[in-house]
Amino acid sequence: MVTGFFIWVKQAAAILQKDIKVEFRTKYSLNSFLMFALTTLVLVSFSVGPYLLDEVVHSALIWIILFFSAMGGLARSFVKEQEKGTVYALKLSAVPETVYLGKFIYNLSLLFLVIIIVIPFYIFFLSPPVGNPGLLALVLFLGSLGLAAASTILAAIVSQANVKGNLLPVLAFPILLPLLTAAINGTRLALEGFPLGKAMAELQILISFFAIMFTVSLLLFNFVWET
Amino acid sequence: MTWKIALGIWMALVIAASFLYAPPALGLGEVSRIIFYHVPLAWVAVLAYLVSMVNAVQYLRTGRMEFDRRTSFNAEIGTVFALLATVTGAVFAKNTWGAYWNWDPRQTSIFVLLLIYAAYFALRSAVEEEEQRAxxxxxxAILAFLTVPFLVFIIPRVYSTLHPDPIINVEGRLKMNTQMLQVFLASLAGFTGIYFWIYNLQTRIIKLQEKFKKDMRG
Structure with missing residues (x-):
């Protein structure tokens, strides 16, 4: 049992390592993901111009930028295996659940990188009031956990469809809506400077959403992956 | 055959009783009669979606194509009933809250429910190979169903709603007088009967499709 678990973790780590290596050779995913987020951000900044926005609008804009750039950036993770034909080798050599786990951690790290770069730029360009930076970081962290967990399995579904184009945002939006509502509200509370205790309900929704999505994705991934 | 005629008469009586027999609710006036249609429609939508989800699980367990057909059939029926529930709800909202649509948590959740199944149909049309599509x-369908508890129980608790209490509320009490309750339960039973009629038709269509496919092969 323990050794089984160890092999499992090792396989997931190997898949993660492979993805990171491929990414560092081309830097395609990260670049397109990041540039999409930054262009959206600059567009927002241009159109808002000198006007002062309130916290509700700021938190909505932050999550709209993150959601759509994540949809663009994370959709690639399985499609690229399909396009290069490496998907069959992966199916033969790895346990399905470890593929999910490896891809999930890879997507999560991409998302973290983008957030670490985009959020300071957002604060730089639009200067929203950040009342409680710790809570903001926590909401972004928990929100991206759920976002990555759901979009990893959905990206695997989309990669097998005949029409890959814009399917991921269509499939992801209704599933992610509870997460987005809670994350936007939590971000608003953080910007307005409320203490941690006031955002307990939002944080609980974010944590439970991640836990449910992650567990069920592990259970169901086998069905998506097999042929 | 007889039970279909009986169902027809039953529904005719329910419609007549909802306008003539039941009194209007206090404070809401004649608009309140919509409850005899709105709630059963929403109930049938939830029932059809639930059956759809159960069939999706069954399909993954057994891999038999008829379960997938039933999943998509029930999703279609659920969507039709959910649309009707949305429209009747909007009519009620216009007359009591002053606008057809105001993003009340209840309206948000049914809107997302419709979006989920629209996405489900979009996914189905995007995959050509039959087994892969299934x-x-x-x-x-299973992933999407998991968001329902968030939408139905958690979000309306965090954000306040104007929607009248669901019939089975936290206290577990019914807030209707006897005549209203009679018509309401009769309507609920009638609409459930209509759902089973449709379900019956589905089973026959699925059987015919299977037979047709076999004939095509052989």
Whole structure:
């Protein structure tokens, strides 16, 4: 049992390592993901111009930028295996659940990188009031956990469809809506400077959403992956 | 055959009783009669979606194509009933809250429910191979169903709603007088009967499709 678990973790780590290596050779995913987020951000900044926005609008804009750039950036993770034909080798050599786990951690790290770069730029360009930076970081962290967990399995579904184009945002939006509502509200509370205790309900929704999505994705991934 | 005629008469009586026999609710006036249609429609929508989800699980367990057909059939029926529930709800909202649509948590949740199944149908149309379509869309149906508790129980608790209490509320009490309750339960039973009629038709269509496919092969 323990050794089984160890092999499992090792396989997931190997898949993660492979993805990171491929990414560092081309830097395609990260670049397109990041540039999409930054262009959206600059567009927002241009159109808002000198006007002062309130916290509700700021938190909505932050999550709209993150959601759509994540949809663009994370959709690639399985499609690229399909396009290069490496998907069959992966199916033969790895346990399905470890593929999910490896891809999930890879997507999560991409998302973290983008957030670490985009959020300071957002604060730089639009200067929203950040009342409680710790809570903001926590909401972004928990929100991206759920976002990555759901979009990893959905990206695997989309990669097998005949029409890959814009399917991921269509499939992801209704599933992610509870997460987005809670994350936007939590971000608003953080910007307005409320203490941690006031955002307990939002944080609980974010944590439970991640836990449910992650567990069920592990259970169901086998069905998506097999042929 | 007889039970279909009986159902027809039953529904005619329910419609007549909802206008003539039941009194209007206090404070809401004649608009309140919509409850005899709105709630049963929403109930049938939830029932059809539930059956759809159960069939998706069954498909993944057994891999038999008829379960997938039933999943998509029930998703279609659920969507039709959910649309009707949305429209009747909007009519009620216009007359009591002053606008057809105001993003009340209840309206948000039914809107997302419709979006989920629109996405489900979009996914189905995007996959050509039959078995793959069944597999992928079943997984999506289960994933999507998981968001329902968030939408129905958690979000309306965090944000306040104007929607009248669901019939089975936290205290577990019914807030209707006897005549209203009679018509309401009769309507609920009638609409459930209509759902089973449709379900019956589905089973026959699925059987005919299977037979037709076999004849085509042989």
């Amino acid at each position: 597999r992928l869309s079943s997984v999506y």
